[in-house]
Amino acid sequence: MKTEVSRRRFLQGSVALSVAGGASVSTLFAKTEKKVHTNVKIATVCEMCVNKCTAWAIVKDGIVKKLDPNPLFPKSKNMLCARGDAGVHALYDPDRLKYPLIRTGKRGEGKFKRATWQEAYEAILNGTKLFKGMKQILDEEKDNRSTLGFCAGEGMGEHTFKQFMGDMIGSANFVNHSSICLKTTTAGYALTLGAYGKADMDNAKYVIMAGANRAEAILTPDTMDMFKRTRGRGLKLIVLDPRYTNTALHADKWLGIKVGTDLAFVLALTYVVIKETLYNKAFVRKNMEHFKEYKAHILSNNYTPEWAEKITGIKAHDIYQIARDFMAHAPQAIYYQGRRTAWSLQDFQLRRAQAIFTALGGGIDVKGGIVFGKKLPLGDHEIEVPLYANIKPRIDKKEATFVGPNGTWIGFRNVIIEKRTPYPLRAMFSYKQNPMQAIPNVAKTKKMFEMLDLVVTIDTMPSDTVMMSDVVLPECTYLEREDPVKSFAGIEPAIILRNKVIDPMYDTKALFDMLKGLSQVISKPLFAITAKHDADVQEEIEDSSYEEVYDEQGFDLTQAYEHTQEHINKERVVSEYGEAAYKTLKEKGVFYPHMDTYFKQLSANEFQYYPEDKKYYTTPGGEKIDAQDTCIDEKAMAELKKNLGTPSGKVECYLKTMKKNGVDPMPTWREELYTEAPKGKFKFVTGRHAQQTQNSTANNIMLLDVMRENYVWINKEQAEEKGIKYGDIVEVKSSVGIIHIKAYPTIKIIKDVVFYVHGFGQESTGLTFGYRNGASDNMIIEDTIESVFGTAAMHETLVEVRKVG
16 A cells, blocks of 8 residues: 655563463364355465465365465466465464453463453553553553554565554554564665565576575475576585585585674685686676775785685685686576575675675676566555654664664664663554564563553464463454455566455454454544644644544544455556456466466476566666577676666665764674684574474474474584483573473584574463474574664574583
């Protein structure tokens, strides 16, 4: 939706979920649904991870029997991974939240009473004897809407929630997953290249992949296609990782790099390429701003492979060879951007260095390099929103050099618990996120929630964050709702639609519908508070009337929900592409122009989406050049003048803005920001797995059947020194917490490093299958902040390991 401004523009111990009146969890959540006799195949979109693959839901007699891949979407092709298949269990999980809940015990005890939606909305507005409501909080804070914080996880409904809490309610205090995800990566690439871009793995000839475990962590079609080309089949793959992962298994070379030293490695590669003049001179001359300064910077700092060997543990001769091989394969050579969280305190400079290194080979905006593609536009759906005079700026804006509208989770939480906020942050509204398990240092997150006057959580499952809540609003699962239509950019752009497969089970609602109901309850009472404390509104009421200001200046929040989500989706598609396009999208779940003629099945599991000469490999000036024209040389293409999305239109080697703000304007190794593991301690690293998606799949029995719990990886030689064998219970202790977990001694991890997978160790006993399986990484990860963008530096924690059983 497009918004307009109308004027003045756990838990350390376990917590049991119980319900007042003697009802057990199983009694509360048990309800037989009325069957609808249908036998249909409905197009939908998976919500089990960030990839958003399209699928067909097979429905028989009102029951979703299975999910099949939808071959029409270029991004997901004809594939659903294990997580996608397990989406059926998200729908029929016996532990899923089924009714609105209102807290009746102490916060964190997990004691709730079942409520109607009206009762839940009124509790949010007015509170109960145990907690305060929005009306009292905003009145006491004189209508400073930023006293109400809100957070969201990644998903197709995130924008809807952010619009409601930010634009309509008026709070500036939003935090999302970006600061515990890849904020430094996207920022580093965007500031250097103008956009994050996409690695064209289908056409790349040489890839350096550092810390990204694509063969294990995210089994998407582009992952599978990439590994069809490795090991002598067209793509040379170099993997840097402290662990010998499944990705490393498919690589031509694996290098066990020391944790936190990647920047030194990239700078050494750059040194070789500049010193030996291996870079693409024409590309550099036409498309790199301040290259001379960067060249002098690299050479004067003497970032040699011999220097890097002492830091990274990677032999100098390997660094020389990789640098030379990379440029020999350029411009079809990529230092893979990564899609993980920040690792170290130097993560932002690492991502900048990666982008510049790829650019030295000309691998930007060219087939086989980092490409930017195209995004198909969607029409606007405009609503009017109010502007509140008494709103105050973010509470965490000083916690990093640059804090954007998505905030810094660690900084945000810490200023609250340390009582350093410029005004009180008194409430937290959470959607599709589990901060109690997602943020480093769980003990501090628990303390934050204990300090708040109101906690409202929208979720499908009784997560650890639900246990800390005052009001719980149960969202129906993704198979029970239609979400906002979404356009995916890329070489082969497309628009997708998640249709509602079955009606919502139990007393659950889609986010759009619950916000509509909440707005009907809170809209007028909250406007009364604005009218009481906002001098500008008071003046406008005198000039017109109370009712006119409320109705015409966006304060009537219900106006945003006059149309259904389905109506809005149709409007946004039809306005750009017409009725026929919407009909195609509704029936098939996918649409892009000329799909009826472009799409072809080439073999049993191979499809054409766009003819090669119609794909959006971006070219200078935005003009398309026929990629099939044999007269066009790939290296010559790379040398052409680009028009990147940076201020200069070129690759930015030197950032003046950073210099002005006390940040290194060029990637620079800072020894003081690197910590070596001292004797007797280990660097802790974490990561994702294909059978777990953050915390959202922790209770999915279909996936737990594949991987029941996580184990801690420890170097076999060091494990033997400590008397640790496979399956032994070990204690992993950091400065912020202690966990117990089973051991996996192995030669596939370098010394002085331990690892285990994220997404386990839930403490909510509302999760029958996920409760205390393995260990939570955020119980022991220290809340270390990367200083440029406030991102959580997840791999800076030192731990001790000892056998306990």
